[in-house]
Amino acid sequence: MPDVQSLVNDFLNQLKKRKIEGSQATAKQTAELLRSFISQHRVPYTNQAGALIDAVRTVGEQLIAANPVEVAVGNIVRRVLHIIREEDLSLATDAIAGMGLSAASDDEDDVERDDHPGLSAVAVAAAARSTLRPPSLQTLLEDVPDSAAIPQASSSGGDSEGKSRSVDKSSRGRKLKHDVIEAINELIQDIATCHEQIAEQAVEHIHQNEVILTLGSSRTVLEFLCAAKEKKRSFRVFVAEGAPRYQGHLLAKELVARGLQTTVITDSAVFAMISRVNMVIVGAHAVMANGGVIAPVGLNMVALAAQRHAVPFVVLAGSHKLCPLYPHNPEVLLNELRSPSELLDFGEFSDCMDYGSGSGSSLLHVINPTFDYVPPKLVSLFITDTGGHNSSYMYRLIADYYSADDLVVKGRHVTRC
Amino acid sequence: MWWRSASFILDKQQNDAALKPDTISISPPPDATAHSSMADTFQNPNPNPKISAYYQTRAQHHGVVTSDWLSQAQAAIDQNPDDHGISADEVRVADPGKPFSVIDEFNNWRKQPDLAEAVAAIRALAAVIRSSKATTMMELEIELKKASDSLKSWDATSISLTAGCDLFMRYVTRTSALEYEDFNSARSRLIERAEKFGEISQKARRIIAMLSQDFIFDGCTILVHGFSRVVLEVLKLAAQNKKLFRVFCTEGRPDRTGLRLSNELAKLDVPVKLLIDSAVAYTMDEVDMVFVGADGVVESGGILNMMGTYQIALVAHSMNKPVYVAAESYKFARLYPLDQKDLAPALRPIDFGVPIPSKVEVEKSARDYTPPQYLTLLFTDLGVLTPSVVSDELIQLYL
Numbered sequence: 001m002p003d004v005q006s007l008v009n010d011f012l013n014q015l016k017k018r019k020i021e022g023s024q025a026t027a028k029q030t031a032e033l034l035r036s037f038i039s040q041h042r043v044p045y046t047n048q049a050g051a052l053i054d055a056v057r058t059v060g061e062q063l064i065a066a067n068p069v070e071v072a073v074g075n076i077v078r079r080v081l082h083i084i085r086e087e088d089l090s091l092a093t094d095a096i097a098g099m100g101l102s103a104a105s106d107d108e109d110d111v112e113r114d115d116h117p118g119l120s121a122v123a124v125a126a127a128a129r130s131t132l133r134p135p136s137l138q139t140l141l142e143d144v145p146d147s148a149a150i151p152q153a154s155s156s157g158g159d160s161e162g163k164s165r166s167v168d169k170s171s172r173g174r175k176l177k178h179d180v181i182e183a184i185n186e187l188i189q190d191i192a193t194c195h196e197q198i199a200e201q202a203v204e205h206i207h208q209n210e211v212i213l214t215l216g217s218s219r220t221v222l223e224f225l226c227a228a229k230e231k232k233r234s235f236r237v238f239v240a241e242g243a244p245r246y247q248g249h250l251l252a253k254e255l256v257a258r259g260l261q262t263t264v265i266t267d268s269a270v271f272a273m274i275s276r277v278n279m280v281i282v283g284a285h286a287v288m289a290n291g292g293v294i295a296p297v298g299l300n301m302v303a304l305a306a307q308r309h310a311v312p313f314v315v316l317a318g319s320h321k322l323c324p325l326y327p328h329n330p331e332v333l334l335n336e337l338r339s340p341s342e343l344l345d346f347g348e349f350s351d352c353m354d355y356g357s358g359s360g361s362s363l364l365h366v367i368n369p370t371f372d373y374v375p376p377k378l379v380s381l382f383i384t385d386t387g388g389h390n391s392s393y394m395y396r397l398i399a400d401y402y403s404a405d406d407l408v409v410k411g412r413h414v415t416r417c
Numbered sequence: 418m419w420w421r422s423a424s425f426i427l428d429k430q431q432n433d434a435a436l437k438p439d440t441i442s443i444s445p446p447p448d449a450t451a452h453s454s455m456a457d458t459f460q461n462p463n464p465n466p467k468i469s470a471y472y473q474t475r476a477q478h479h480g481v482v483t484s485d486w487l488s489q490a491q492a493a494i495d496q497n498p499d500d501h502g503i504s505a506d507e508v509r510v511a512d513p514g515k516p517f518s519v520i521d522e523f524n525n526w527r528k529q530p531d532l533a534e535a536v537a538a539i540r541a542l543a544a545v546i547r548s549s550k551a552t553t554m555m556e557l558e559i560e561l562k563k564a565s566d567s568l569k570s571w572d573a574t575s576i577s578l579t580a581g582c583d584l585f586m587r588y589v590t591r592t593s594a595l596e597y598e599d600f601n602s603a604r605s606r607l608i609e610r611a612e613k614f615g616e617i618s619q620k621a622r623r624i625i626a627m628l629s630q631d632f633i634f635d636g637c638t639i640l641v642h643g644f645s646r647v648v649l650e651v652l653k654l655a656a657q658n659k660k661l662f663r664v665f666c667t668e669g670r671p672d673r674t675g676l677r678l679s680n681e682l683a684k685l686d687v688p689v690k691l692l693i694d695s696a697v698a699y700t701m702d703e704v705d706m707v708f709v710g711a712d713g714v715v716e717s718g719g720i721l722n723m724m725g726t727y728q729i730a731l732v733a734h735s736m737n738k739p740v741y742v743a744a745e746s747y748k749f750a751r752l753y754p755l756d757q758k759d760l761a762p763a764l765r766p767i768d769f770g771v772p773i774p775s776k777v778e779v780e781k782s783a784r785d786y787t788p789p790q791y792l793t794l795l796f797t798d799l800g801v802l803t804p805s806v807v808s809d810e811l812i813q814l815y816l
Contacts, residue, residue, distance in 0.1 A: 136799060137584065137746055137814040140617065290794065290803055326794065326801050328631050376803075392805040404800065 218283025645710025
């Protein structure tokens with residue numbers, strides 16, 4: 001049996017050494033790791049969800065710290081935490097409903113054991129459900145002293161029921177874990193198929209004889225364009241090469257292989273060509289809660305050019321790229337500097353970069369940032385697996401995928417963002 | 418804009434008509450003979466400038482109490498409630514043995530300097546519940562509705578008073594819908610929650626302060642306009658967290674609320690620089706972010722705040738500086754102002770230091786409306802929000 005901790009450590013190392021490329025692969029591997037972690041984690045008999053959440057949180061903390069720039073890791077950890085909370089809640093609601101029935105049939109004092117004697121079981125369940133939602137005006141006046149108390153209360157309510165039937169208890173524990181793993185499988189499935197769901201919407205956005213501009217390479221964009229092509233749309237694609245890694249070349253090759261009319265341009269030609277373009281379609285590294293985009297370097301320039309010529313700037317992003325954090329100073333904190341060897345050949349420039357000569361520091365510096373931050377006002381449309389959204393709508397998607405508690409707890413760890 | 422000016426003349430006529438039977442006297446009280454210059458100041462076209470009650474509270478709590486007019490305003494507070502209380506308040510009966518009135522209650526509560534106006538409103542409504550003799554939820558609701566309406570009409574200029582009343586009424590409706598087993602437990606629960614609201618408001622400020630810490634980075638310069646308890650709390654926490662930052666405070670004429678804030682910050686050893694209100698654009702290039710509070714957050718996501726916020730937001734927007742708003746969520750109000758003049762102006766006297774000829778009109782409004790496109794983020798106890806979330810939250814609650 002492979003030790004979970006060694007699996008975690010392997011993954012941590014890979015993250016630290018930046019061995020995993022792309023947010024989709026990272027998200028998928030994180031989810032798989034957490035799945036095996038949960039399946040091998042022993043849960044105590046009482047307060048199982050709480051124990052599970054704590055365990056996932058400790059692992060998640062390490063994972064996030066290993067590569068804070070790859071926000072997909074944090075996203076998946078939060079998604080898994082949310083899944084655990086949701087599954088626990090649905091079990092607890094079932095238990096409370098069962099308890100309410102049994103109370104009505106045999107013993108009345110069962111209800112009195114509850115925290116709120118005046119409240120019916122329905123109200124307790126409603127209160128418990130409200131803890132999963134982010135805080136809102138509705139709950140402002142309601143009695144939710146601190147959000148940790150309610151899940152505790154509800155699970156203890158479940159326990160008091162289990163006290164009478166101890167056989168039920170262990171089966172419930174297995175059921176929670178089983179449900180959580182089932183839900184994580186669904187999540188992994190979602191991550192794997194998000195390309196297809198985004199690509200399905202391609203025909204609605206790409207029209208006949210249009211000119212599309214993109215920069216660098218993104219699998220989501222490739223699938224999106226090809227999906228439109230398959231639906232017999234004929235259009236042209238301008239691919240900006242995406243220096244310094246020139247992944248645009250790869251994308252152009254792929255597009256041509258699939259029979260699309262493609263033009264490669266340099267990054268510096270974007271502004272010259274943008275007036276001929278009908279739509280800019282790009283991929284993203286991450287989408288922040290305010291609708292800002294962390295994207296491959298050069299995209300802010302493209303977005304500004306698009307705004308200047310009123311060309312729609314469309315960002316494709318799977319739901320695993322939605323990050324519930326707000327960017328503070330993203331140009332510096334959510335960025336990464338890559339090796340200068342991508343820009344300059346060592347052989348030719350090694351003299352200028354020699355630290356030994358002259359004043360002790362080289363005269364030539366190379367800065368090679370990986371990402372750009374595109375502010376929300378420059379993005380016309382986000383296309384996610386759930387459809388097209390405005391940038392101001394991102395917070396609502398985020399509220400669906402994450403629970404507010406996890407943001408606050410994790411907020412401590414991601415203050416760097 | 419011809420239509421605007423035309424309607425304004427109409428409005429003015431109506432206002433004047435409404436003012437005539439009114440007997441509030443803000444004209445110099447007897448002891449004002451000592452301040453002869455002050456008497457001159459009040460030679461305005463309107464000899465009885467109607468001071469908005471909302472503004473009085475604010476001036477009382479936020480201003481540096483130096484000007485003479487403020488003492489007059491304070492004197493007016495003591496007169497005002499009685500003037501209005503009798504005319505508007507139906508709860509008060511002629512019988513002196515039972516002189517309960519929401520408005521008196523509200524006035525008592527709002528005198529406490531650390532209490533937000535919405536908290537005072539909700540406390541006052543709780544007092545209504547306590548003194549009510551209703552035996553069913555419906556009766557209680559009707560009684561509360563009456564009380565909150567009279568409270569709202571007593572001071573139509575206060576956004577957070579209106580918002581607080583609406584929020585509590587909504588809670589009452591929801592609670593009765595929550596199937597409480599009997600009336601008494603529901604009633605005691607309502608009272609208990611209303612009395613806890615002060616704590617909720619304190620907690621909200623703490624949450625906001627915590628949320629905004631990430632946005633204050635070392636070495637940044639923050640421009641603050643006027644005095645806001647929430648903003649002070651934010652800056653206080655940042656100072657406690659050993660953040661290195663400096664603050665530019667606007668003066669906040671005419672009630673000089675900025676001076677008060679700069680005093681408080683100086684006590685915390687935060688480097689502060691005072692600006693006159695007109696120096697905002699001049700200093701904006703040094704500023705990293707603008708931090709303002711809000712009197713009310715409206716449905717569009719824009720804010721109503723002290724006069725001058727709009728122009729600061731415009732300057733910040735044109736220089737690409739973020740504008741952050743710190744506001745508790747109970748200040749979210751169901752209003753949708755389309756422009757500056759869309760709301761009842763909160764009037765206040767302005768001391769120009771020199772006599773103003775009676776022919777000269779004076780703009781006396783105490784606040785302006787900042788549209789959402791000039792705001793970057795709102796820090797509320799519901800989390801960090803983009804302006805567009807506000808309407809979503811309001812729709813969820815009131816629909």
